[in-house]
Amino acid sequence: MVVKIEDCDEVGAVSAGGKVLWNVGVNPKLDPTHASAKERQTSSSSSNLRSQFIAMGFLPMIVDKMIQKNGEHDSNTLLESLLSHCFTATTLLEMGFTQEEVSSAIDCFGQEATVEELADSIFARRIANTIEQEQVKIESELVGETETEYSASHGRLRSNEND
8 A cells, every 4th residue: 555645634644445544643734834933933942843843744742752752952853753753654554554553563662663673563462462362262261161060060069969
């Protein structure tokens, strides 16, 4: 699946076939020319820097995350981080992973992880979940058998007592 900028809605969610696939962190339909004069001012304050990136179309939550991670001193580093986040998320979605899987992997391993590392971690988590589900199923079947065996043997004991 190829995600085009036209596939993004007004909040930056990538969708296909009417189903939202991922909120990549950028809103491509926002027009930075509509930003207020205050938002366009070059300033070292984090609120102005934050406003500038939001005016560019990045989601506030993602901007806040990148400012927290990288600090507010280098706007170029922040922009690179924001673009990298969007590229990574979109690539993983194109590979067929869910929004929840992608978000969880990026949160766990960070933006510095490669797409391959994130994909491996998602596959590993899927395998672990499958194994865990099988173990729960086996354990519940064993408990059910034990209860049935107990009931049957307990019933035999009572019938012997009545004899």
